[in-house]
Amino acid sequence: MIYEVFRQERRGKPFEHAGSVEAPDARFAETWAREQYGRRGESEALWLVARDALHEVHDFPDEFDLKYRRVDGYSLKARLKEARERAGTDPARAR
Amino acid sequence: MNERARILLELADDELVIGWRDSEWTGIAPTLEEDVAFSSIAQNEIGHARAAYELAARELGTTADELAYDRDPSEYRCSPLVQPRLLDWAHAIARRCLYEEADRERITALIEADDAEVAALARKIDREEAYHRMHAELWAERLRGQPRFEQALADLRPRLDGERGSDNDEFRELWEEMTSVRRSAPGAEW
Numbered sequence: 001m002i003y004e005v006f007r008q009e010r011r012g013k014p015f016e017h018a019g020s021v022e023a024p025d026a027r028f029a030e031t032w033a034r035e036q037y038g039r040r041g042e043s044e045a046l047w048l049v050a051r052d053a054l055h056e057v058h059d060f061p062d063e064f065d066l067k068y069r070r071v072d073g074y075s076l077k078a079r080l081k082e083a084r085e086r087a088g089t090d091p092a093r094a095r
Numbered sequence: 096m097n098e099r100a101r102i103l104l105e106l107a108d109d110e111l112v113i114g115w116r117d118s119e120w121t122g123i124a125p126t127l128e129e130d131v132a133f134s135s136i137a138q139n140e141i142g143h144a145r146a147a148y149e150l151a152a153r154e155l156g157t158t159a160d161e162l163a164y165d166r167d168p169s170e171y172r173c174s175p176l177v178q179p180r181l182l183d184w185a186h187a188i189a190r191r192c193l194y195e196e197a198d199r200e201r202i203t204a205l206i207e208a209d210d211a212e213v214a215a216l217a218r219k220i221d222r223e224e225a226y227h228r229m230h231a232e233l234w235a236e237r238l239r240g241q242p243r244f245e246q247a248l249a250d251l252r253p254r255l256d257g258e259r260g261s262d263n264d265e266f267r268e269l270w271e272e273m274t275s276v277r278r279s280a281p282g283a284e285w
Contacts, residue, residue: 022127022128023128027229027233030229031132031226031230031233032128032129032132034132035131035135036131039135
């Protein structure tokens, strides 16, 4: 069975995916993960999660270009250019 | 040699030699995960040896390296359990199990010793040994009842009670390998 290993570097920091170990059960996974991800003082704590227990989610369709709802927004440049062309106020042409 | 130095050298010699023998599994263990863990445990044991040699060296007016590598092959005080090269997994794991059992008794006794320095070293060692024991117990549970493992335990158990010492061919061979680099450049500053 494959266990995904999440590692917390210091108390209070988030757990981040560090890798995985293949082990017959959770206790072997613990022993092996300790040696691989904890022996150099690089971890405050580990989470071991059987890969089967992970509920994976992907595919986030954005068919209607709703990028404006995202924090990074959409590119203003292209839209501004479009708008200027429609209005006939392209600064390049006006000059 | 006084009692304190004798105890420290027995501990250090056992840890050095089992660390050396177990490190022979680096790269050839049954799975990569076990390979990393087994090698790491072997390295821990050599770390324990180093700490014990350092204490003994102060007692004896020498250095840890000299104690580890420059003694005559007949002067080592390790148990016959740790000496043979065991390149059969059932035997290597059986030895780890037997060693951890015996080591636990020794370390527990040292923790309770009147000697504060030795007790502090034993406590430090014990914190790592807790995980070595966990590793050994997991394997013992997994392999218990398997004929190869049971046979390996039966083969090795008598060595636990064998007389300490290194005046034998098995150890001389190990010593030749273990000390060859230092002997190749006598008196060198590393």
